[in-house]
Amino acid sequence: MLTSKQRAHLRAAAHDKKPVVLIGHKGVTEAVVQETGAALLAHELIKVRLGDGEGARDEARALADGAKAELIAVVGRVAILFRQHPNADKRKVQLPAPKKKDLFEVASDE
Numbered sequence: 001m002l003t004s005k006q007r008a009h010l011r012a013a014a015h016d017k018k019p020v021v022l023i024g025h026k027g028v029t030e031a032v033v034q035e036t037g038a039a040l041l042a043h044e045l046i047k048v049r050l051g052d053g054e055g056a057r058d059e060a061r062a063l064a065d066g067a068k069a070e071l072i073a074v075v076g077r078v079a080i081l082f083r084q085h086p087n088a089d090k091r092k093v094q095l096p097a098p099k100k101k102d103l104f105e106v107a108s109d110e
Helices: 004-014 030-043 056-067 100-109
Strands: 019-022 045-049 070-075 078-082
Touching: 004 045, 004 070, 004 078, 019 030, 030 045, 030 056, 030 078, 056 070, 056 078
Parallel strands: 019 045
Antiparallel strands: 045 078, 070 078
């Protein structure tokens, strides 16, 4: 679970990035989920261009759940996803450390 400060940091870090995954008219398929997982493993923080039509936020949530990633934000037709690399030596994105106050807020939300 990410704190609001960590989410803000990730949104700022994703600002200059281009979408690396494009969702077509078929929506979120197993192939798209696998490609998203591979992109997250390589980059950790990615943007996804969502398909046309209604339900962009639902599409983004389904993709994040399928790829076991955090949905950081949905802005228009673009979603920002984050999943930290399992190997600590290969991590590219450094998250700000949560303060004690932030830890209390996260614990109280659950």
